[in-house]
Amino acid sequence: MADLDEKAVSEAASAGNRESGIDFDELMRKYDTEARYRTPPGWQIKLIVTLTVAMSCFHFYTAGYGLLAAQKQGAVHLAFALFLVFLLYPIKSKMPKNAGIPIYDMILAVLSAVPLLYLVTQLDTIAMTRSGLPTSTDIAMGFMLVIFLLEATRRISNPILPCLAIIALLYCYYGGSVSAELFHHRGFSVRRIINHMYLGTEGIFGTPLEVSSTFVFMFILFGSVLEKTGMGRFIIDLSLALAGWSTGGPAKVAVVSSGLMGTISGSSVANVCTTGMFTIPLMKSVGYKPYFAGAVEAVASTGGQIMPPVMGAGAFIMAQMLGVGYLEVALAAVVPALLYYFAVIVQVHFEANRLGLKGLPWDKLPSLGKLMKEKGFLLIPLFAIIYLLVAGYTPLKSAFGGILVSLALSWANFTLRLALVKWFPGDNNVHMLDMARESLLTPRRIMEAFDAGARGSLSVACACACVGIVVGTGTLTGLALKIAKGIVALAHGRLILTLFFTMCASILLGTGLPTTANFIVTSTMAAPALFELGVPGIAAYMFVFYFGIAADLTPPVALAAYAGAGIAGADPMRTGVTSFKLALAGFLVPYIYVYSPILLFVNATPLAMLQSVITALIGVFLLAMCTIGYYKTNLMWPLRIVALVGAVGLLDPGTTTDVIGLAILAVIHVVQTVLAKKHGAGGERAA
Secondary structure, three states: OOOOOHHHHHHHHHHHHHHHOOOHHHHHHHHOHHHHOOOOOOHHHHHHHHHHHHHHHHHHHHHHHOOOOHHHHHHHHHHHHHHHHHHHOOOOOOOOOOOOOOHHHHHHHHHHHHHHHHHHHHHHHHHHHOOOOOOHHHHHHHHHHHHHHHHHHHHHOOOHHHHHHHHHHHHHHHHHHOOOOOOOOOOOOHHHHHHHHHHOOOOOOOHHHHHHHHHHHHHHHHHHHHHHOOHHHHHHHHHHHHHOOOOOHHHHHHHHHHHHHHHHHOOHHHHHHHHHHHHHHHHHHOOOOHHHHHHHHHHHHHHHHHOOOOOOHHHHHHHHHHOOOHHHHHHHHHHHHHHHHHHHHHHHHHHHHHHOOOOOOHHHOOOHHHHHHHHHHHHHHHHHHHHHHHOOOOHHHHHHHHHHHHHHHHHHHHHHHHHHHHHOOOHHHHHHHHHHHHHOOOHHHHHHHHHHHHHHHHHHHHHHHHHHHHHHHHHHHOHHHHHHHHHHHHOOOOHHHHHHHHHHHHHHHHOOOOHHHHHHHHHHHOHHHHHHOOOOHHHHHHHHHHHHHHHHHOOOOOHHHHHHHHHHOOOHHHHHHHHHHHOHHHHHHHHHHHHOHHHHOOOOOHHHHHHHHHHHHHHHHHHHHHHHOEEOEEOOHHHHHHHHHHHHHHHOOOHHHHHHHHHHHHHHHHHHHHHHHHHOOOOOOOO
């Protein structure tokens, strides 16, 4: 990174750990799957890499040249995932990571693949000769798969999701003994349960695993390939060049770079730990408080999952559930994502003004022209993805095309630079050749990307398969419909209360479940309650999706915020509360687009949409005043409350509410301008 001392940044992060009393390494071990990888010596690590690369090659080939039948594709995908989890993740997270793989884990790895390979080889026979009449061998294989899946999911994430799946299975069996009418059903035999979960398409091999084995894996692989071209460093440098000079520039760099990285990584905690190691010390160096710096990074990183064109895995599952193209889901997410990030940028700008902070000196920033000349071509694969999606290609084919474009571009750029050096020797061309060499996808880097892509998919694969048990329970017992009716009854048919209960369920589940698993469970169990009250499908699912992601920013369990606190050397709870404030637009906007789906491009005319977007952006501006408490000078509490009212009015599409909101903005502007002049040019700045 241009003119940035990475060693100093790392030392600042380490110092932050000591100041806060947070063991950041332990935090990483607890929440970041990569920190728990085994790194065994010798032939064992070669075996693991061979399997990860083989997994990526399988998905890359089927994406380009034809998928297997859905259950077979999912079975091969899950077989690779379970085998690798037992090899990569020890039975206890605190076990040595550089020790060899114990023999019992090798045996478990082999046994975990048996029921899946059995399904691949026997599926046609089962479908044609004994559909609905499984043999004892079928049931035994299904039982084995459930056991191994629960253990693998526990190892790679945490015990909450496997425990939820176990409760679901027990409920299937003992439902006849439940006295509560809402949850009572006739009960099912073990044979019937295993048949539904293992051999059917509404259990383990349902929509979640189908999406994981196709769209999601390929986008994870696409992100890994981009990383090997140097995209991560390029994004941070590009963000510095674009925003580093402005008021509070480092915080805006964090917002831009983390948002862009989030569209690739798909994990809020991993994103905080990646870009936060650079952006948080930068923010602290210009005067931002540690807790605020950690919160900005957490909010920006978390929002990456709602940022088109490449959103979190839940977005692909949403498209499948709605029966629409992924592009339609991505288009619906554009305005909410814009409002989310605009809110964060305005808030960091107000905070910088409040504290009198400036941007970074120009001589400490990379040159935008030079940067684009050297590595601007790295953006082309992202534009290629967008083009392919708009052109009507499936997300699977689009990701496949994006990888091919990345490969072709890296070699074309290197070949061109090499030719220029031969034809026109000179320092500049030699430098450009060195830059091209750094981005070249050599066979070794391709193998590393394929290895990283497979590893990055393991947690999603296990979560999607395990949550399939919960979803399968809902379809087998009718629980999903019963819960939906229960929520409506509890809310007495009032939409606002139904939304509130659904939000609480999403955030509560999000404290223990990965975003994808949380979305699947909540969309299956709670979203139908919104359907009953006439909420459009895209609005209902997007509502659930947003609040599942927001759980990473919601105290008392706010994983992304705590990761940011660890790097910043800040109090975790204060960082979590600040994250919640900064992400307030993300908590309000979902309610708005449920009542007025025009923000999701539902029943929207161009003029109405333009009015709604403009007034919503102004509303977010008012909301930022409220949360930071500053506009030209410090904002008194009565005016902060009035600003919140005006923000809600402007966010809600409608001429009357827009007029009220604009009138409030005008009043606040006049009052604050007068007070600023009274207190001096800069106003009163609070520390």
